[in-house]
Structure formats: C-alpha cells, structure tokens
Amino acid sequence: MPTNVSLLCAVRGPLMLIALGTLMAIDHAGGMRFSRTWPVLIIVFGILKLAEYLNVGQPSGQQQ
Numbered sequence: 001m002p003t004n005v006s007l008l009c010a011v012r013g014p015l016m017l018i019a020l021g022t023l024m025a026i027d028h029a030g031g032m033r034f035s036r037t038w039p040v041l042i043i044v045f046g047i048l049k050l051a052e053y054l055n056v057g058q059p060s061g062q063q064q
Contacts, residue, residue, distance in 0.1 A: 004055040005052055005055050005056055008048060008051055008055065009052065015044060015048065016044060016045060019040060019041055019044045023037045023041070
C-alpha cells in the first residue's frame, strides 16, 4: 500500500495541471486575467509541499 507521501508526490502534477487549466478557463471565459491569478499555482504547490513535509515526519503507523 502506498504511503501518503508517495500519494502526494503522485497527485502533485495532476493537481497543478488542473489548477492551471482552471485558471486558463477563467481567463478565456472573460473572468479574471491569468496575469492576476497565476499566484494560485504557487499557493497550490506550496500547500502540497507542506502536506508532504508534514507527512514525512510522522511514523508510518500514524499517517492519516
């Protein structure tokens, strides 16, 4: 069974692509411009890295 860390590493790329696609769709639909929303990608990446870091410090029996 994969650990939470390997799961977070596996979903990081797809989640970043989903966030990028969502921001591009908002830009194309006439909502906020991509030039104003691109920092969301940095925030998503940071949240995923923080979750990975927090799961690395836990013993394997206590991962959530």
